[in-house]
Amino acid sequence: MDREHRLKRLRFRAWHRGTREADFMIGGFFDRYSNGWNDEQIGWFEALMNEQDVDIMAWAIGTLPVPDRWAGDMMGAMQRLDYIPIAR
Template identity: 70%
Template sequence: MDRETRLRRLAFRAWHRGTREADYMIGGFFDRYGEGWSDAELDWFETLIEEQDVDIMAWAIGTQPVPDRFAGPQMDAFRQLDFINIPR
C-alpha cells in the first residue's frame, strides 16, 4: 500500500476509536505527528492502535507502566499530551 493510503487509513482508525476521549488523544497525536513519521514509526503506531483504548490512555497519563514494546521516543511524545485540541 502506498504511503498516502496508509496515512489515510491510520487517520481514520486513530479518529474512530469509540469514545470521544480516545479519539482526541489518539487522533490528535496522529494529526500532530503522523505526516512526519518514518515507516518504522508508522509500524509502531499501527501496532499501538491495535491495543485497547483504556490501556493506551493509561500509558499516556502514567497510571499503568508502558510495555517495553511501546517505550521510546514516540511514547515519550505521546505522553506529553500537548497535542490534544478539544473544540468548545
C-alpha cells in the same frame, strides 16, 4: 500499500476509537505528529492501534507503566502531548 494510503487509513482508525476521549487523545496525537513519521514509526502506530484504548490512554497519562514493546520516543511524545486543538 503506499504511504499516503497507510496514513489515511491510520487517521481514520485513530479518530474512530469508540470513545470521544480516546478519539481526541489518539487522533490528536496522530494529527500532531504523523506528517513527520518514517516507515518504522508508521508501523509502530499501526501496531499500537491493535491495543485497547484504555491501555493506550493509561500508558499515555502515566497511570499504568508502559510495556517495553511500546516504550520509546513515540510513546514519550504521546505522554508529552498536553494540548489538542478541537474544532468547534
